[in-house]
Amino acid sequence: METGTTNQHNLEGRSSTPALHDEIVAETEWVVFRRSPIHGIGGFAKKDIPAGTRILEYVGEKITKEESARRCQANNVYIFCLNDRYDIDGNVPWNPARFLNHSCRPNCETELDEDEERIWILALRDIRAGEELTFNYGYDLSEYKDYPCNCGAPDCVGYIVAEEFFEHVRRQRELERIAAEGGSSTPAQPRGQNPPATSAAQSPR
Numbered sequence: 476m477e478t479g480t481t482n483q484h485n486l487e488g489r490s491s492t493p494a495l496h497d498e499i500v501a502e503t504e505w506v507v508f509r510r511s512p513i514h515g516i517g518g519f520a521k522k523d524i525p526a527g528t529r530i531l532e533y534v535g536e537k538i539t540k541e542e543s544a545r546r547c548q549a550n551n552v553y554i555f556c557l558n559d560r561y562d563i564d565g566n567v568p569w570n571p572a573r574f575l576n577h578s579c580r581p582n583c584e585t586e587l588d589e590d591e592e593r594i595w596i597l598a599l600r601d602i603r604a605g606e607e608l609t610f611n612y613g614y615d616l617s618e619y620k621d622y623p624c625n626c627g628a629p630d631c632v633g634y635i636v637a638e639e640f641f642e643h644v645r646r647q648r649e650l651e652r653i654a655a656e657g658g659s660s661t662p663a664q665p666r667g668q669n670p671p672a673t674s675a676a677q678s679p680r
C-alpha cells in the first residue's frame with residue numbers, strides 16, 4: 476500500500492488516479508494534499524497559518540510566451556505569467572501547488588516576486604489547521620460555463636471566474652433564472668429558439 480518516500484507517481488494525473496479517502500498524496504511544510512470536497516485533490520493547512528505567510532511556491536517549467544500560447548491553446552490551465560518574456564507551466568509532478576482549488580471566497584492568493592521570478596501562494600488571512608487552501612484562479616469569461624464552481628462559499632458565484640467578473644456572472648444567472656421562470660422582465664420567447672450558447676447550461680454533466 477505504501478509507496479515509499481517519493482510522491483511523484485501519485486502526483487501525476489489529477490483525475491485519472493483519484494486518491495483514496497484521506498490518502499495523503501503530497502506534503503509540504505504547511506500543507507497536506509488529499510482528497511477535497513471541492514474537487515479532486517486539494518491542499519489543507521497542516522497547522523495554523525498566519526496571514527501573510529508564503530505557504531508554498533508555485534513551481535514549474537519556465538517557458539517562453541510563444542510556447543505558453545501553444546500550451547494554453549491545448550487547454551493547459553496551470554500557466555502563470557512570470558514576466559514579459561517567460562511564463563511558468565505548473566503542470567509538472569513536482570508542483571503540488573497545482574492541486575490547490577479555486578474558491579469564490581479564497582483564503583490565499585498568488586504573489587509574483589518579480590525580482591526573484593518566483594510565484595508564491597500567500598495566506599490572505601489567518602488560516603486554521605485543517606482548512607482547505609484556495610485561491611481565485613482568475614479565469615476570464617471565455618467559456619466560463621465549462622468551469623462550474625463547487626467551492627461551497629455561501630456567496631459562490633457558480634463558475635470559476637476572476638473577481639472582477641462576479642457581478643457580470645451574477646447578473647447573467649439572474650436573467651437566466653427569470654427567463655427560466657417565464658418571468659415578465661423579458662419578452663416571451665418560444666421554446667427552442669434560444670441562442671445555442673444557452674444549451675451548454677442545460678446539457679447533462
Ligand SMILES: [Zn+2]
Nearest residue numbers: 579624626631
Ligand atoms: Zn465558488
